Amino acid sequence: MKPSCYDNDGKAVKRKYGCTPNVCNLHGVARSFSFMDAGANTYLIRPNYKDKFKAGVAKECIREILREQLYGVQFNPDEAPALSRSLADSIKNKLKDVGFDKYKLIVQVVVGEQRGEGVKMAARCLWDADTDSCAQDIYMNDSLFCVAAAFGVYHY
Template sequence: MSVEKKKSSENGHLEQEHDDIKDQLKSSSQLDLDDNKGPIAYRMRPSLEDIFKAKTIKEIIQRVLTKTLQGKKYNVEDARKWTQEIADTISASVKDLNMPRYKHVVQISLGQQLGAGCRYIAKCSWDAECDSYTSDIFSNATLFCVCTVFGIYVY
């Protein structure tokens, strides 16, 4: 077989493979698309309706902190239980918001109110356009609680 015939045979074979792949993509488009918003694998930013719902999450935090801690007095043993309960409840509620491609982290700091100052700092390396957080504080005469929920968009 001459070199030219061999090359044209290889090109024809590559074109056929290319056409086959295009046909497969067309037939499986429902697997590759997410609600007609485009291919999932190539979406680098959340759509407007999919962004981190900071206001809603802050309301969840306020409701859970108030319900769990209202009228309570600080006790070391109870504080452990409350911290776990608050984190689990908030995490489940945030998960129910169905924010596609977001992972979240719930951080709780609960301490005794002794009149001393307290410093709460969080440092993160993230994409400021997609990732976000919201936070709220509860306090009464004997305890304080700071809750922060971080939302990280997974590319």
């Protein structure tokens, strides 16, 4: 039996696809429905403001890790790959501890020898400018330079 639906004045209305969510008469029993019933879908497609990836906070985390782990380190080409991997892991773990839940964190670290030459780096991403962001910091001493970038991409 198809339910009879009623408009706001209490008049019976035939609906092609069933009742509106306001009032419905199914088998002679009037029932009201609301959009926020128990078990309603609470999935968020945008993060709350307090949960967004904050580039300033991420930059401070990156700066702290780079200063702690690179102070007094001399460039060694054999150790550079392991050093950059270790720095990237440390930065990613620190950012996870900050609490960027529902964000995919991508960390890129480049370590090179400081020889007074210029270096240009670029990164391109396709993302949602409302939810996604990035932070980067540079560390230099007499022997090496390090560029670290962290990308926070909201995971829908």
